[in-house]
Amino acid sequence: MKSLPSPETKAKPHYQGHRQRLKDRFASAGAAAFADYELLELFLFQIVPRTDTKPLAKALLEKFGCLSAIFGAPDHLLKDVKGVGDSVIHAFKLHHALYSRALQKEIHGKxxxxxxxxxxxxxxxxxxxxxxxxxxxxxxxxxxxxxxxxxxxxxxxxxxxxxxxxxxxxxxxxxxxxxxxxxxxxxxxxxxxxxxxxxxxxxxxxxxxxxxxxxxxxxxxxxxxxxxxxxxxx
Structure with a gap:
């Protein structure tokens, strides 16, 4: 009977290596070297573990058109995109709130x-x-x-x-x-x-x-x- 491969010899999902390569490229080349969907992929890495986030990033951009529209989109429209759950929505809302607050602070007191x-x-x-x-x-x-x-x-x-x-x-x-x-x-x-x-x-x-x-x-x-x-x- 043919023996099953050990855990060490099992193939790793392709996105695991892709994630690290994307992180390394961001560290060395910065955001200017990235397409919008790649930056969104990187952001989604922090929220969606053990999943290829490229399709989700591209689906969000196709639906909303640009990054700012994604982060400012209402919950019910975000939920229309397959793969978007409560954790992703929370992260988008938090990012939007933080950046809004930062911009607000730039004009107060001036x-x-x-x-x-x-x-x-x-x-x-x-x-x-x-x-x-x-x-x-x-x-x-x-x-x-x-x-x-x-x-x-x-x-x-x-x-x-x-x-x-x-x-x-x-x-x-x-x-x-x-x-x-x-x-x-x-x-x-x-x-x-x-x-x-x-x-x-x-x-x-x-x-x-x-x-x-x-x-x-x-x-x-x-x-x-x-x-x-x-x-x-x-």
Whole structure:
């Protein structure tokens, strides 16, 4: 009778050697030498043991299009991808939260008008992949430093309610001298609608009367944004 191979002679799964080779290449060449799916593979190594993670990485990129969309995707859409479980979702959410917090810290304690690109980076990362429209308000003190940064309203896929009275009421509560409005367009196109423009001008008028300056209204799209100030609307 033919004897079974000993544990030492059993072939190792191909992905075991692949994992170490990928880690070694990352250590020597850095992220610039990697395709997006390879970086995602490396990330998934920490969460999914003893499994070839390349198919999962490629499936996620095929579904969501880019890395930032994966990490910001809602749970129910992530679960549609075979191989994504609670541990993977938790890791994505944690990564997204950590990076959002890091970007947030970059703009707090600084004059936002002198750190404009950092403001755009922060708002873009935290809002561009949201499936519903959100209104974020950055309330500023006399030095144009952030006093309060909050999501004030969450709406539907193509509309979020903006209530000028609530915007200004909160401004008085926190002692704001100025504010910046930010909302996202889940469609990806940051072009302002007529309603966006009319509401912005209304808030600007009310703010002027109450001594709270509206510096800008930013619309976040997919990889791009629109500034009402840059467009000459305000």
């Amino acid at each position: 004059c936002v008008l002198q750190s404009w690109q950092q403001v755009i980076d922060y708002c873009g990362f935290t809002m561009s992949d949201e499936m519903r429209e959100q209104l974020r308000v950055l309330y500023l003190d006399q030095k144009n430093q952030i006093i309060c940064d909050e999501i004030q309203q969450t709406g539907t896929v193509n509309h979020t309610p903006i209530y000028p009275r609530e915007v200004m009421k909160r401004g008085f509560e926190v002692g704001a001298s100025a504010l910046i409005l930010v909302h996202n367009h889940p469609s990806g196109d940051p072009t302002p609608s007529r309603d966006d423009i009319d509401l912005t001008l209304k808030i600007q008028r009310i703010g002027t009367d109450l001594g709270i300056k509206l510096h800008d209204h930013i619309i976040i799209g997919k990889g791009k944004h629109c500034s009402f100030k840059a467009l000459g609307i305000i």
